[in-house]
Amino acid sequence: YLSLVSNLSSSKYLKDIYSPVDGADILEKVSSLPISIWSYKNDEDSVLHIGPMAEDFQAIFGLNGDITDKIAIVDGLGVALTSIQVLHSELKQKDIEIQQLKQDVADIKNILLEH
Numbered sequence: 001y002l003s004l005v006s007n008l009s010s011s012k013y014l015k016d017i018y019s020p021v022d023g024a025d026i027l028e029k030v031s032s033l034p035i036s037i038w039s040y041k042n043d044e045d046s047v048l049h050i051g052p053m054a055e056d057f058q059a060i061f062g063l064n065g066d067i068t069d070k071i072a073i074v075d076g077l078g079v080a081l082t083s084i085q086v087l088h089s090e091l092k093q094k095d096i097e098i099q100q101l102k103q104d105v106a107d108i109k110n111i112l113l114e115h
Contacts, residue, residue, distance in 0.1 A: 023086040
């Protein structure tokens with residue numbers, strides 16, 4: 001099983017449907033996805049995991065066909081990577097806005113000091 005998971009192919013040559021992702025929509029959905037700390041019923045008490053429940057993930061994203069009790073690894077990664085990209089873009093935009101505001105404050109200070 002581990003070799004299957006570590007070798008999942010994601011080649012574009014094995015895929016049929018290409019459509020752009022609305023990153024803002026994905027991020028909004030991620031923000032509403034319940035995340036819990038949990039353990040499998042047959043795990044030792046000391047073994048904990050963190051993440052969403054498959055049923056919630058399916059209800060919010062509608063991925064992986066009719067399978068509601070599993071989150072496909074590629075879907076979890078795709079949602080996570082999309083969210084990271086959106087957050088990175090938003091952070092860069094905020095940095096630009098902060099720099100502009102700093103410049104505006106400096107300009108206002110200079111004008112006030114001249115009078």
